Amino acid sequence: ETGVTQTPRHLVMGMTNKKSLKCEQHLGHNAMYWYKQSAKKPLELMFVYSLEERVENNSVPSRFSPECPNSSHLFLHLHTLQPEDSALYLCASSQEGDYAYNEQFFGPGTRLTVL
């Protein structure tokens, strides 16, 4: 409905597993974002991609590895996660301009549980 889709919607994984989250935007935007939302902290920005180039990495542990193969797709590769990584992972996109601050469109999120 928002033009940003995420799969899977729910994911349960063990600490030794490797999985990937996928995000796709159908809005023609040039910037994409990964956020983490947990019960204990506000919405945290993890990564920003602008024109497929990573421009921001908010001190995220290396067990989270983003990938942006093109302006419409964004992945978050997960490996050897910890139980405290359980959270809602939200993808967003926006149209970025030199002097424009534009709204971000969020996907429905992936609810991740790490056992």
Add this chain to the structure above:
Amino acid sequence: GQQVMQIPQYQHVQEGEDFTTYCNSSTTLSNIQWYKQRPGGHPVFLIQLVKSGEVKKQKRLTFQFGEAKKNSSLHITATQTTDVGTYFCAPFSGGYNKLIFGAGTRLAVHP
């Protein structure tokens, strides 16, 4: 880094009562956005404020940006059960559309 304080964390009102959430920063903000997240949903953009002292209205919602651009507020008149959710303020920090989200104010409306 830049942070914003959002108060209250939680507000419980009877349907028809008014509601206000406040967003405060120790530094001057270039602009600020507001988002709403329904229970079980994702954040949805409501408004953006850019100018000092700016006031914008959307039906029963009134958004204000302080004269010093260090605070903002969202006021809902005569709340309805459809207003339930968490309201986040999110100023920009630096470039690349980097938003810094407040902790949010969770609104509960009882009929």
